[in-house]
Amino acid sequence: MRRAAGATLVELVIVLVVLGIVAALSSSFVVTAVTAYNQAAERNKLILRGRAVIERMHRQLRIALPYSVRISASGNCLEFMQLTAGANYLGLLPDASNGAPATSVIDTAPFVLGLGNASHVAVGAMAASEIYTTATVASRTGISGLNGSPATQISLASAHRFIRNSINERVYLMKDPERFCFEGNSLLHYSGYGLLTGLLTDADPGGQRALLSEDINAGAPTFSLSPATESRSALVDVNFGVSRNGETVSFNQQMLIRNVP
Template sequence: MRRAAGFTLVELVMVIVLLAIVATISVQFVTLSTRGAIDVGARQKRALAGVVISEQISRSVREALPTSLRTGAGGSCLEWMPILAASNYLSRPSGPTPDSFEAVPLAGGRSAAGRVVIYGYGANVYSPTNPGPISPPATLPSGASPVTVSFDGGATHRFTAQSPERRFYVVADPVATCQVGTFLYRYRGYGINISPASGLPSSYPGREVLAANLVPGSLVFQVTPPSLQRGAVVSFNFELVDAESGEVTAIGQEVQVRNVP
């Protein structure tokens, strides 16, 4: 009589144990692979965020009046005056109470309104005194050459120096970029103050969030002032942290700010 084929209990237990080992290894492999993919994705996300933050700061700083770049205490803030327009003057304001001067019009029939700065080297553009390098609010109109740049409200102003290139800039009120805690903010509309990045607004629209998840105290700005031979250089470093893993990505950048005295 033919004996029936089958598995013994020992063989069945061995198969179950082997399957459990294979399943455990497979689960660990899938888990590690998934964790690795998530970590790589998180690093790429932080790296992209770092590039975006650096580019935002760099583009803004490249439009700054070089002699207006300055840092706050500890280097956590950078302040500057954005350039709205630039042209050449035909004659500087003269006389005891000058309220206007003639200039070359802007290309494309544009106009500009802001403060006029001439030269500015060796002087503090954040001290709007008369005489001084920065004027009261003024208007550069459109029109045929020459155009007359007038100080608003009948104000008068004399500039303390002349530009070798007869160059003048029209600048806006100061803006600042600062780190507060884990956030990076952009400030505007707070006026001109003697101390760097002082009197900053604490709410929207004067304060806008540029980025989050920065390591507290990691943002440091450094400014190399411009000279008659070279432009200003702004360098900054900061760190981004992953909220879940705590992994940190360090970012560094240098920006050259070209200038024409």
């Protein structure tokens, strides 16, 4: 009977080499798969963070008075005034063309404040410069209170004449200004600093400051604006990236602010 032959040393070496190659390839494949999974998971987190930033800005800007939106020269800060209510006013208001005496009240059709307390009213605004001013002839002025429930009269903080009447005889009530600013690698929200009449800059305006997101890469410019007209809504374009652990996701979003002439 023939005796079974054992494996030679050369055969054992070949087997070990082959097993080593297979193990190396398998290890490389596993490492690549794990790395790809981690990168995909990181990108997904960045996408969610970026979308949350966009949703926060969009939620506030879509109820802003279009002509209250203005952007700093650098494009890093955007300021706006949120609407709290709107109403039809009764009769013509004093303006620069009709020469009627300044008024301290605006009579309106009945309305209620649906989105919070108001500090300002605007009539016939056509530019941010007509809003961010304390002139006695302007499209914006402060209010001291509302009369009636539902309200049928707005008491102004002082006698006022508007630049022009609204083509639809509409008066809009707004909150104090707010702003979003990209500073360094952060997105900040400012509120409670009152009405500032100078040109909008990137400087801290005071008031309350809230951090909305970190790991931000601002675009150039971050904010840009296509202003509203009587027949066209305002369009804000925001451009930024979110970076973390070597991964970056870029965002470019347009936000429509419907015109309210």
